[in-house]
Amino acid sequence: MPEEPRGLDAIASKSIAEAVLARASEVGASNAEVRVESRRRQYVGLRDGALETSADDTAVGVAFRVVKDGAIGFAATVDLSVDACVALVDTAVDAARRTGALASAPIALAPEPVHGDQTWNGGERIDPTGVSLAEKVALLAAWSGVVSAQAGIDHVQASVSATAEDKYYADLSGTTARQHRVWLHPSVEALSLDQAGGGFETMRTVAPPVGRGWEYLLGEGWDFDAELAALGGHLAEKLRAKSITPGRYDLIVDPTNLWLTIHESIGHATELDRALGYEAAYAGTSFATFDQLGSLRYGSEIMNVTGDRTTPFGMASIGIDDEGVAAQSFDIVRDGVLVGYQLDRKIAAEVGFARSNGCAYASSPLMTPIQRMANVSLEAAPGDGPGLDELISGVEHGIYVVGDKSWSIDMQRYNFQFTGQRFFLIEHGKLAGQVRDVAYQATTTEFWGSLSRLGGSQTYLLGGAVNCGKGQPGQTAPVSHGCPVAVFDGVSILNTRSEAGRS
Amino acid sequence: MSDLRLAAADEVVERGLAAAKSSRRSGACIVIVSDSYDADVRFANNTTTTNGVRRDRSIDVVRILDVPGGRAVGVASGSGPIDVATLVAAAEADAAEASPADDEAELIGGDAAADFSEPPISTDLSIYSSLLPDLGDAFARARASDTMLSGFATHEAATIYLGSSNGLRRRIADRSGTFELVARADGGARSAWAGTGTRDFADVAVLDLEARLNERLSWATRRHDLSAGRYEVILPPDAVADLVAEIYFAMGGLDAEDGGTVFSKPGGGTRVGDRLSELPFRLSGDPSASGLSCPDLLWTGHSSSDVSVFDNGSQLADTAWIEDGRLDRLQYHRAGAQRSGVPFAPPIDNLLLDLPGATASLDELVTRCERGLLLTCLWYIREVDPATLLLTGLTRDGVYLVEHGEVVGAVNNFRFNQSPVDLLRDTIEAGVSERALSREWGEWMERTRMPSLRVADFNMSSVSPAN
Numbered sequence: 001m002p003e004e005p006r007g008l009d010a011i012a013s014k015s016i017a018e019a020v021l022a023r024a025s026e027v028g029a030s031n032a033e034v035r036v037e038s039r040r041r042q043y044v045g046l047r048d049g050a051l052e053t054s055a056d057d058t059a060v061g062v063a064f065r066v067v068k069d070g071a072i073g074f075a076a077t078v079d080l081s082v083d084a085c086v087a088l089v090d091t092a093v094d095a096a097r098r099t100g101a102l103a104s105a106p107i108a109l110a111p112e113p114v115h116g117d118q119t120w121n122g123g124e125r126i127d128p129t130g131v132s133l134a135e136k137v138a139l140l141a142a143w144s145g146v147v148s149a150q151a152g153i154d155h156v157q158a159s160v161s162a163t164a165e166d167k168y169y170a171d172l173s174g175t176t177a178r179q180h181r182v183w184l185h186p187s188v189e190a191l192s193l194d195q196a197g198g199g200f201e202t203m204r205t206v207a208p209p210v211g212r213g214w215e216y217l218l219g220e221g222w223d224f225d226a227e228l229a230a231l232g233g234h235l236a237e238k239l240r241a242k243s244i245t246p247g248r249y250d251l252i253v254d255p256t257n258l259w260l261t262i263h264e265s266i267g268h269a270t271e272l273d274r275a276l277g278y279e280a281a282y283a284g285t286s287f288a289t290f291d292q293l294g295s296l297r298y299g300s301e302i303m304n305v306t307g308d309r310t311t312p313f314g315m316a317s318i319g320i321d322d323e324g325v326a327a328q329s330f331d332i333v334r335d336g337v338l339v340g341y342q343l344d345r346k347i348a349a350e351v352g353f354a355r356s357n358g359c360a361y362a363s364s365p366l367m368t369p370i371q372r373m374a375n376v377s378l379e380a381a382p383g384d385g386p387g388l389d390e391l392i393s394g395v396e397h398g399i400y401v402v403g404d405k406s407w408s409i410d411m412q413r414y415n416f417q418f419t420g421q422r423f424f425l426i427e428h429g430k431l432a433g434q435v436r437d438v439a440y441q442a443t444t445t446e447f448w449g450s451l452s453r454l455g456g457s458q459t460y461l462l463g464g465a466v467n468c469g470k471g472q473p474g475q476t477a478p479v480s481h482g483c484p485v486a487v488f489d490g491v492s493i494l495n496t497r498s499e500a501g502r503s
Numbered sequence: 504m505s506d507l508r509l510a511a512a513d514e515v516v517e518r519g520l521a522a523a524k525s526s527r528r529s530g531a532c533i534v535i536v537s538d539s540y541d542a543d544v545r546f547a548n549n550t551t552t553t554n555g556v557r558r559d560r561s562i563d564v565v566r567i568l569d570v571p572g573g574r575a576v577g578v579a580s581g582s583g584p585i586d587v588a589t590l591v592a593a594a595e596a597d598a599a600e601a602s603p604a605d606d607e608a609e610l611i612g613g614d615a616a617a618d619f620s621e622p623p624i625s626t627d628l629s630i631y632s633s634l635l636p637d638l639g640d641a642f643a644r645a646r647a648s649d650t651m652l653s654g655f656a657t658h659e660a661a662t663i664y665l666g667s668s669n670g671l672r673r674r675i676a677d678r679s680g681t682f683e684l685v686a687r688a689d690g691g692a693r694s695a696w697a698g699t700g701t702r703d704f705a706d707v708a709v710l711d712l713e714a715r716l717n718e719r720l721s722w723a724t725r726r727h728d729l730s731a732g733r734y735e736v737i738l739p740p741d742a743v744a745d746l747v748a749e750i751y752f753a754m755g756g757l758d759a760e761d762g763g764t765v766f767s768k769p770g771g772g773t774r775v776g777d778r779l780s781e782l783p784f785r786l787s788g789d790p791s792a793s794g795l796s797c798p799d800l801l802w803t804g805h806s807s808s809d810v811s812v813f814d815n816g817s818q819l820a821d822t823a824w825i826e827d828g829r830l831d832r833l834q835y836h837r838a839g840a841q842r843s844g845v846p847f848a849p850p851i852d853n854l855l856l857d858l859p860g861a862t863a864s865l866d867e868l869v870t871r872c873e874r875g876l877l878l879t880c881l882w883y884i885r886e887v888d889p890a891t892l893l894l895t896g897l898t899r900d901g902v903y904l905v906e907h908g909e910v911v912g913a914v915n916n917f918r919f920n921q922s923p924v925d926l927l928r929d930t931i932e933a934g935v936s937e938r939a940l941s942r943e944w945g946e947w948m949e950r951t952r953m954p955s956l957r958v959a960d961f962n963m964s965s966v967s968p969a970n
Contacts, residue, residue, distance in 0.1 A: 011507070045807075047757075047808065050602070050605055051601065051602065051604075052605070052806065052807065052808060053805055053806055053807045053808075054576075054577075054578055054597070054805060055578060055580065055804065055805040056578065056579050056580060056593070056597075057561075057580035057581065057582075057804075058580070058581045058582070058585065059561075059581070059582040059583075060581075060582055060583040060584075060585070061559075061582065061583055065555075072552075072553070072554070073554060073555055074553065074554065074555025074556075075555050075556050075557075076555070076556075076557045076558070077557070077558040078509070078558065078559055078560045078582045078583030078584070079507075079508065079509045079558060079560070079583070079584070080507035080583055080584050081507045081508040081509075081584075082507075084508075091555075091556055091627075092555060094628065095554050095555045095556060095628055096554075098554075098628050098631075098635060099544055099551040099554040099628075099635070100551065101635070101639065102546070102550065102551045102635060102638060102639040102642060103550045103551050104548070104549055104550035104642070104646070105550065132596075132597075132600070133577070133597040133600065133601070134597075134600035134601070137601075154761070154762065155761045155762070155763070191761065191762065191763050193762045198769030198770060199769070199890050200762050200763055200767070200890060202763065202889075276548070277547055277548050277651060277653070277687075277691075278547045278548065278552060278653075279547070280547055280548075280651065280653040280685055280687060280691070281546075281547060281653035281654045281655055281683055281684075281685040281696075282655065282683075284882075284899075284969075285691065287968075287969070365582075366557045366559055367557075368553050368555060370553060406885050406886060406887045406888075406895065407885060408883045408884070408885045408895045408896055408897070408918070409883060410882070410883065410897045410899070410916065410918070410967045410969040411882055411883070411897065411899050411969050412968075412969035412970065413969075414967060414968045414969045415897070415918050415965060415966075415967035415968065415969060417887075417895050417918060417920075417964075419887060437888075439887060439895075441918070441964070441965055443968065471553075472543070472545055472655040472657070472946075473541070473543055473657060473946070474946055492965075494920075494964065496887050496888045496893060496920070497888070497891075499887070499893060499920035499962060499964060500887075500888060500891040500893040500920065500921075500922055500925070500962075501922075501925065501960070501962065502891060
């Protein structure tokens with residue numbers, strides 16, 4: 001029996017949008033955007049091979065944003081009857097009137113060409129939300145079995161989250177876009193008890209979340225078999241490893257860890273709404289203030305960073321953003337200097353830019369679009385850049401960091417601290433086994449200023465997160481970050497046991 | 504989805520249960536409908552930014568089938584006008600292929616509550632009809648004094664309709680909201696935050712919060728640069744909520760038994776019964792807490808390690824997590840509790856830390872501090888090491904130096920590395936508990952009551968140049 005349609009297929013999105021925009025025209029809106037959306041989210045979690053959590057949620061709704069008389073208002077509903085949707089216009093205009101009375105200046109949106117009728121698809125082969133629960137459980141149970149059979153493993157948790165997002169966008173200027181994409185995140189974590197010491201250690205897969213379909217879990221784009229086969233060995237070595245001596249070390253950071261440092265210290269720091277103070281109450285501001293555009297020395301001269309909403313399989317990739325702006329690729333850091341920010345139309349207009357670079361996104365059918373992160377990526381060394389082994393051979397006293405774990409950064413994106421899944425000591429150009437209890441701590445410009453070598457394109461990997469939070473009410477967005485292996489000189493390393501006051 | 508209009512929530516519950524009953528598979532069914540309305544006002548740089556209203560309707564279906572060896576579960580959720588029968592069919596299809604569930608327990612029995620078919624409660628921007636003009640006046644004062652105000656007001660009215668195939672019908676109506684205000688002066692070099700939870704905004708006075716912020720900004724006219732190290736600190740209730748919430752998040756019983764948390768006992772078992780503090784702290788959740796009451800019924804659309812769909816409809820009551828300074832219990836669903844021989848302990852939507860008999864105010868704690876730091880606000884708190892529950896995070900929007908019982912100026916920000924479990928152990932003195940809002944976790948845990956704490960040896964790991 002075919003399943004009843006649950007998502008946007010079941011909704012007359014075009015006719016809803018036309019009715020809403022007709023009313024927006026009637027009331028004299030200067031800008032109006034309507035989004036009819038479906039977002040299906042699934043989560044499957046196994047504990048020691050048995051299903052513990054499953055969730056399968058399809059959210060649908062209609063969102064409407066208006067600019068009228070220089071004020072902006074928003075309204076959204078899950079009531080998809082045409083009259084309820086049309087009523088959003090008057091509700092949003094009322095919101096604009098009530099809150100616009102307090103505004104310090106009229107709001108304008110940067111102009112954007114009309115793009116006509118667009119369609120876009122992220123290009124997955126197998127929609128992961130269409131794969132049955134039984135098939136998901138079977139795959140995760142098999143993975144759990146592979147890991148739990150390895151020596152010394154006491155517990156295994158395995159999970160996959162999958163999302164399918166369908167957006168129908170239409171605005172008063174005449175742009176419409178029908179877009180579909182998926183993303184998914186698999187994870188397997190093993191736990192070993194330390195029978196001698198009384199503690200425990202864990203080791204998690206570093207397979208990144210991606211904007212690919214179920215084919216990813218079947219081996220397209222990542223070798224899960226190889227990673228799972230090695231997990232127990234990595235964990236056993238970590239459990240036996242000696243605790244790190246704090247101090248300064250040269251760091252070789254793997255892309256499986258560096259993506260998160262890029263995300264926190266470059267991605268968020270170069271959001272112009274933050275730099276202008278619009279996130280001061282919550283996410284924070286930025287040390288990279290707007291007056292330093294074109295002059296701030298962000299890092300060493302080999303540092304080149306782009307924002308890109310067109311990256312293949314990138315989780316922030318799209319055709320048209322949630323303000324009708326076409327996806328773009330743009331420079332953020334060139335030769336170590338800050339040269340660009342991520343923008344939406346309101347922020348672009350406020351600083352006098354001719355156009356937004358397309359970073360508006362609303363994370364659910366009921367949310368207003370805000371500026372969100374593009375796929376912010378660090379370029380690999382040009383030409384035939386070095387591989388990992390060559391980079392290791394050039395380090396006298398250092399640590400090779402693999403996989404992300406704990407992260408925290410301050411509200412201006414200066415001071416950060418990261419841990420990882422595993423840390424290998426480097427002595428005289430050679431790996432010398434794992435060490436444990438490691439955290440690295442630095443200030444953003446000091447850290448990127450210490451970037452001394454980049455790996456070649458053969459070391460490049462697209463990592464990312466499905467849980468990037470921003471805004472009030474909170475919105476959670478997926479985003480990818482590509483980078484090569486990179487070397488940083490003389491980074492401060494802490495021992496997390498002694499930080500906790502333990503010997 | 505032919506009819507895009509929303510049916511009444513109680514009718515959706517009945518329709519879903521009827522669809523399950525008409526199936527040829529034997530078993531049970533639970534349907535949960537949540538109708539919610541949200542109204543938000545956000546502002547920054549002395550101007551309003553993103554504002555509006557949202558109307559949501561979510562439906563969770565839990566289908567339970569009798570299978571060889573036990574009962575299997577399938578779940579499906581949707582929002583808006585989705586046909587509940589579609590969800591029942593999808594959940595049943597998943598259950599039909601599932602193994603018997605580990606968290607199986609008898610469904611909670613009951614009858615139909617008299618208010619079950621009453622309509623949902625709602626809210627809209629009119630909830631702010633007195634707040635908005637006051638905020639406009641505050642913007643004007645801020646512009647005149649070169650101060651930038653930012654913040655957020657949010658209000659939600661949610662009504663839950665819970666029904667199960669064994670006759671239980673319950674309706675829960677809940678209003679909640681928060682208001683946060685940040686003042687920044689001198690380009691952010693002086694800043695302060697204040698926030699509060701509220702049921703209806705009648706008790707939110709912009710002027711009071713503004714006065715509190717202005718006092719703190721005035722403290723910051725003198726500035727002291729201090730280096731990293733271990734300090735005596737004073738934490739007001741909001742900052743205590745930031746840290747104590749993390750203790751609550753680590754209270755999973757099964758995770759502790761597996762050996763992977765701060766509450767695991769080395770060699771096996773859990774630390775229930777262990778003394779965490781010499782002071783007789785009580786950490787609890789209580790649906791009937793005065794001024795902080797929360798729903799007294801459990802509902803959930805899916806199971807997790809310590810919460811089970813089989814427990815839907817369970818009555819919640821005052822539950823101590825820490826009693827008399829000792830770890831009293833961890834979270835368990837009924838099946839897990841029975842396996843482990845411990846009490847059933849479901850989550851409760853408020854968190855209350857009290858030191859019985861404490862009366863001191865924050866100001867009195869400051870008075871008794873010879874030299875220390877007053878940390879008004881914490882931020883970006885993340886777990887570094889689950890074994891010790893070591894957390895890292897930042898101070899933000901107001902760190903002050905206290906000398907000889909007085910605030911003598913502002914201090915640079917720090918990154919801290921500190922376990923909240925050690926915080927209870929190292930508390931020198933606790934004040935009277937009052938309503939608090941965690942800046943870090945308030946969006947998910949709005950109802951907390953916390954004391955101010957004066958704590959020895961708080962680890963400031965490095966200086967943060969941020970302001």
